[in-house]
Amino acid sequence: MIALNFDKCDGLIPxxxxxxxxxxxxxxxxxxxxxxxxxxxxxxxTYWSRTRQELWIKGKTSGHVQWVREVWIxxxxxxxxxxxxxxxxxxxxxxxxSCFFKKMEDGSVRVVGEKIFDPKxxxx
Numbered sequence: 001m002i003a004l005n006f007d008k009c010d011g012l013i014p015x016x017x018x019x020x021x022x023x024x025x026x027x028x029x030x031x032x033x034x035x036x037x038x039x040x041x042x043x044x045x046t047y048w049s050r051t052r053q054e055l056w057i058k059g060k061t062s063g064h065v066q067w068v069r070e071v072w073i074x075x076x077x078x079x080x081x082x083x084x085x086x087x088x089x090x091x092x093x094x095x096x097x098s099c100f101f102k103k104m105e106d107g108s109v110r111v112v113g114e115k116i117f118d119p120k121x122x123x124x
Contacts, residue, residue, distance in 0.1 A: 064088035
């Protein structure tokens with residue numbers, strides 16, 4: 001297995017997630033060593049939830065799984081870029097396709113993304 005450097009951020013590395021087909025940035029998450037191993041073993045994007053302090057298999061609750069197609073590693077071996085097939089149209093837990101659905105324009109923030117699902121319905 002590739003030896004990543006988990007020492008810099010208290011055992012975590014950033015994982016940038018991008019749509020394999022379009023290149024759209026879907027989200028930023030974090031991985032610990034266990035999440036990294038699970039992602040490589042299963043092909044499903046698996047992260048470390050800093051909020052819940054537990055392993056987080058993307059899509060386990062919502063069905064919006066991320067199948068990893070390519071893994072890129074940065075020059076310092078402490079950040080990964082996952083190029084994924086996003087199942088279920090939405091990567092963001094708030095119901096948007098991408099977590100980056102807000103844009104700064106002329107000093108204010110504008111929502112530019114389209115909401116795909118209602119989180120209250122998905123995460124009962």
